[in-house]
Amino acid sequence: MAIERKAVPTGILGFPTAPYNENGKLDEKALAANIEFLVKEGLSSIFIACGSGEFHAINKAEYQAMVEVAMSVAGGKVPVYTGVGGNISHAVEVVKLSEDLGADGYLILPPYLIEGEQDGLFNYYKTIVENSDLNAIVYQRDNAILQLDTLQRLLEYQQIVGLKDGHGNMELNLELTQTIGDRLEWLNGMPFAEITMPAYAPIGYNSYSSAMSNYLPHISKQFYKALLEGNDHLVRGIYVDVLLPINRIRKARKGYAVSLIKAGMEVIGLPVVNTVRPPVIPVEKEHYQQLETIIKYALEKYPADNKEISC
Structure with missing residues (x-):
């Protein structure tokens, strides 16, 4: 009997942070505000406890609390995906927990430390997806780079519905998208996805994870809409005025891919402090x-309520 697949997230994907209070404890109220903001601003989905949510630094109780908050706030309005990965036993454990808590699917982050052969990566993913009927999205980055034949073997598992690329090898991306086509949803997961989206969209990547949407979601939407509609003038304006300047700061320190999100959220008044857990620095x-x-400057030049933007 075929598994009834839930819809795969498309468009701009929301990746909330893991807000901490001044004592370093998870702030569930701030997390709820973060998710409410993303849903209200029209992001297509919530990916909780993933890279932006400091998956590497939270314990199991915090992980469960984050998923429970996400499920409660999303309330069925958008799908909720969780982050799993690292130690394979832990990955299987949190996949089962995610299913028990009602999540729509999960994103498989890279395995812990070891750079495995393709057979090893195949067995890593296989072990995880065999433990649940939830939608699974594989994450292409760091020590988990799947070649075409390995990914094709994994596609025997209907649970795998998407691939998120954070590696940036465009030759490999083309080989994957042009061979596999619409069997998968293709998600751009580069560290600042808006920066690379003009290169990813033409080859079949219709979705991307947006860190910037945690504090400037309307600009991310304006940018993506302009990109899809061929409004090169607006794309270039936002690229030069907003994306490149933020990206220069992001690259100034290791770990800013996480902490800069919280700083931006704090700047616009969301209840999150510029606090992260080691080894990330504020x-x-x-x-x-x-x-x-x-x-x-971005809010002045690209206001949320102004459809006619001059570049």
Whole structure:
């Protein structure tokens, strides 16, 4: 009997953070506000406890709390996917927990430390997906790079519905998308996906994870809409005025891919403090002030309620 698949997320994907209070404890109220903001702003889905949510640093109780908050706030309005990965036993455990909590699917983050052969990666993913009928999305990055024949073997498992690429090998991406086609949803998961989306969209990547949407979601939407509609003037304007300046700060320190999100959220008034867990570091004062300036300018030039934007 065929498994009835849930819809695969498309468009701009929301990746909430793991907000902590001044004592370093998970702040569930701040997390709820983060998710409410993303849903209200029209993001297509919520991916909870993934990279932006410091999957590497949260314990199982915090993981469960984050998923429960996401399920409650999303309330069926958008699908909720969880992050799984690392230690294979832990990955299987949280997949089962995600299913018990009612999640729509999960994103498989890279395995812990070891750079395995293709057969090893195949067995890693196989072991995880065999433990649940939930939708599964594989994440192509770091020590988990699937070649075409390995991915094709994995597609015997109907649970696998998408591939998220955070590796950036466009030759491999073309080989995958042109061979496999619409069997999978293709998600751009580069560290700042808006930066690379003009290269990814033409080859079949219709979705992307947006860190910036945690604090400038309307600009992310304006950018993506302009990209799809061929409005090169607006695409270039947002690219030069907003995306590139933020990306320069993001690249200034390792770990800013996570902490810069929280800084941006704090700048616009969301209840999150610029606090992260080691080995990630918080955003330094100078970079924080630079981000404030960029956000202020972006909100003035690309307002949420103005459809006629001059570039």
